[in-house]
Amino acid sequence: MPSRGFEALAGAHNLDFQLLPATLRACGWCLEVLSTSLTLFHTDCRSRSEKRSERLHVQMADLWQTAGIAISCFLAVVARRLVRVCFREIRIWYSWSKLPHSQSPWSLAGELVPATSLKRHDFYTARTKQLGGIFGIRVGPLFEVCITDPELAAPIFKENKADLYTPLQTVFRKNEPSLFTKPSPEYYRAIRKGVAPAFNSGNLREGFGRLASLMPAVIQYIRQAGAEASVDVFNIAGHVTMDAISLSIFADAPGSASKLGQGVRPRYAELMDPAMQGVVKIMAIPWLRHLTFIPAMKQLKQDLTRLHEEHGKMVDRLRTCNPPPASLGGHLLALKDPATGLPLTDGQLEAEMVTLFVAGYDTSTAAISWTLGLIAAHPAVQRKVAAELDSIGLKGSAERPQPRGLSWEDLSQLDYLRKVIKEALRMFTVASGGTVRTLSKPLNIGGYHLAAGMTVQVPFHGIHRNPDVWDRPDDFLTERWDEADVEYVKPASGNRAAAKSESGGVDYGSSSPDQQQALGKQADQGSKARRYMPFSYGLRSCVGQNLANLTMLTFVASLCANFQLELAPEIKDMSGIKEAAVTSLIMSPRDGMPLRCTPWA
Numbered sequence: 001m002p003s004r005g006f007e008a009l010a011g012a013h014n015l016d017f018q019l020l021p022a023t024l025r026a027c028g029w030c031l032e033v034l035s036t037s038l039t040l041f042h043t044d045c046r047s048r049s050e051k052r053s054e055r056l057h058v059q060m061a062d063l064w065q066t067a068g069i070a071i072s073c074f075l076a077v078v079a080r081r082l083v084r085v086c087f088r089e090i091r092i093w094y095s096w097s098k099l100p101h102s103q104s105p106w107s108l109a110g111e112l113v114p115a116t117s118l119k120r121h122d123f124y125t126a127r128t129k130q131l132g133g134i135f136g137i138r139v140g141p142l143f144e145v146c147i148t149d150p151e152l153a154a155p156i157f158k159e160n161k162a163d164l165y166t167p168l169q170t171v172f173r174k175n176e177p178s179l180f181t182k183p184s185p186e187y188y189r190a191i192r193k194g195v196a197p198a199f200n201s202g203n204l205r206e207g208f209g210r211l212a213s214l215m216p217a218v219i220q221y222i223r224q225a226g227a228e229a230s231v232d233v234f235n236i237a238g239h240v241t242m243d244a245i246s247l248s249i250f251a252d253a254p255g256s257a258s259k260l261g262q263g264v265r266p267r268y269a270e271l272m273d274p275a276m277q278g279v280v281k282i283m284a285i286p287w288l289r290h291l292t293f294i295p296a297m298k299q300l301k302q303d304l305t306r307l308h309e310e311h312g313k314m315v316d317r318l319r320t321c322n323p324p325p326a327s328l329g330g331h332l333l334a335l336k337d338p339a340t341g342l343p344l345t346d347g348q349l350e351a352e353m354v355t356l357f358v359a360g361y362d363t364s365t366a367a368i369s370w371t372l373g374l375i376a377a378h379p380a381v382q383r384k385v386a387a388e389l390d391s392i393g394l395k396g397s398a399e400r401p402q403p404r405g406l407s408w409e410d411l412s413q414l415d416y417l418r419k420v421i422k423e424a425l426r427m428f429t430v431a432s433g434g435t436v437r438t439l440s441k442p443l444n445i446g447g448y449h450l451a452a453g454m455t456v457q458v459p460f461h462g463i464h465r466n467p468d469v470w471d472r473p474d475d476f477l478t479e480r481w482d483e484a485d486v487e488y489v490k491p492a493s494g495n496r497a498a499a500k501s502e503s504g505g506v507d508y509g510s511s512s513p514d515q516q517q518a519l520g521k522q523a524d525q526g527s528k529a530r531r532y533m534p535f536s537y538g539l540r541s542c543v544g545q546n547l548a549n550l551t552m553l554t555f556v557a558s559l560c561a562n563f564q565l566e567l568a569p570e571i572k573d574m575s576g577i578k579e580a581a582v583t584s585l586i587m588s589p590r591d592g593m594p595l596r597c598t599p600w601a
């Protein structure tokens, strides 16, 4: 008979003792074996379940411990970052507080309104007159340094960081970084080196025929409008520059200039402009983008959806149009991403292509408009331009009612017209806000310590209109370009020289060999600091300036060769031109540039 303990053991494992065969039940030895194995099995089961629960326990404890460590690490990192950000902001605020500045410490918005208004170019000039060539402004919560003294501004052009531009990426479908926003240094170098040759003189010459072929339609349209009509050259220039960039990328048939006279703006500009207005808002106040429920951000979302559709088509067009290797499109397709060694993806191509349109379209259009307006407002200048064109057989007359079109060779003969364009870009600097950089290291400039991380703006319009730097800066004086080295600051004299030596000029915050070298270069340059910078200079200067100059020269020469220009009654005179200037992203005439154009013959 089985013992009571054995029976209990069997019961615990749901074994019915009665089910065992009778012979087995009667055999004491068998029962012994069965009992022993059941006991062993039971012990094993218990120890296994104990072990399992122990293991589970240990695992849970490990998990808790690991989670605890992870959370503590995370909190430590956040706290460190917070402390670092706080220290950085305090250092920035302290540096800023030592700069000359003018706003009331109690105003929450600081100078947000004048610094983002349509007349902000005048604001920087006024502050320069009031506070000098380096001063602080506060735009809402942003403590910013402004430099309008070219000598003091020189070291800023060695900085590459421009955090404030990052919101511009919103206009690309995949929010990719582009040349203009904030790619890695390697990517930036690869793109810059890859596209720059497209703008060299040999490659531009190859595409010049396509650019010049746009002009006959423009001339015909203006002729048809008649001498009494106000013709908006801003609108016309918009169509031509859009086609000029389009042609240099895709090298195929233009579309925009064929729509002249239909009272419309270039299609891409119609899509881009409203989106850019929204983007400018988030550049000024970055956290605005998170308020997706406010009407301005809802509108931006809609505008971007329309724009992104167009970008998809542009990438497809580039992939299928097979542009020649010398064209901008050819160069873009040949580019390799240094990180992967592969050709650019659709997203990367879109970012670079759109950057070229955004950077080149508005700027060239406004520059052409200011130049033509200024020529029309200054009859003596217009006579000299006409005489130059006449001397190479380009100007219309009774004997030459249909003057020939411009050739590549003509361009080198237009010395005076080049000076006129230069002076127009000085007086109405389209990139009026200039450049904005984030300091990657502390700098001592003009006796002021600027902390790392500070946002520094160099408003080019402020420099070009600074009376300490230019004689009669508010006058359109083409003859100033007859002198040599007009682009550079003249040797300092009198009070200005004394002020410079007292302020200590430029000094790098620490003294690594690189910085010593930079300091040395700056000192060598001495009075040779650049004061003329419509295309910026140094790192991040305009990569497309040769195309811009070519488009401006071609357009302005073609118009002046065919027509005598006069300001339309809407603008009337020089004060009307100045009044029309507004800056959103760039400085352009608010209601266009209406001119009356009378054929020479």
Ligand code: HEM
Pocket: 179, 180, 192, 245, 355, 356, 357, 359, 360, 361, 363, 364, 367, 430, 431, 434, 435, 436, 533, 534, 535, 536, 539, 540, 541, 542, 543, 544, 545, 547, 548, 549
């Ligand atoms: C009159 C016409 C133009 C003016 C006044 C102008 C002016 C400028 C300025 C001042 C910058 C530097 C901006 C900064 O530092 O924040 C710049 C950059 C740039 N421009 Fe232009 N630009 C003109 C036409 C063009 C054209 C036609 C193109 C190309 C189709 C172009 C492409 C670019 C690009 C890609 C950059 C960024 C370069 C970089 O960061 O390395 N621009 N431009």
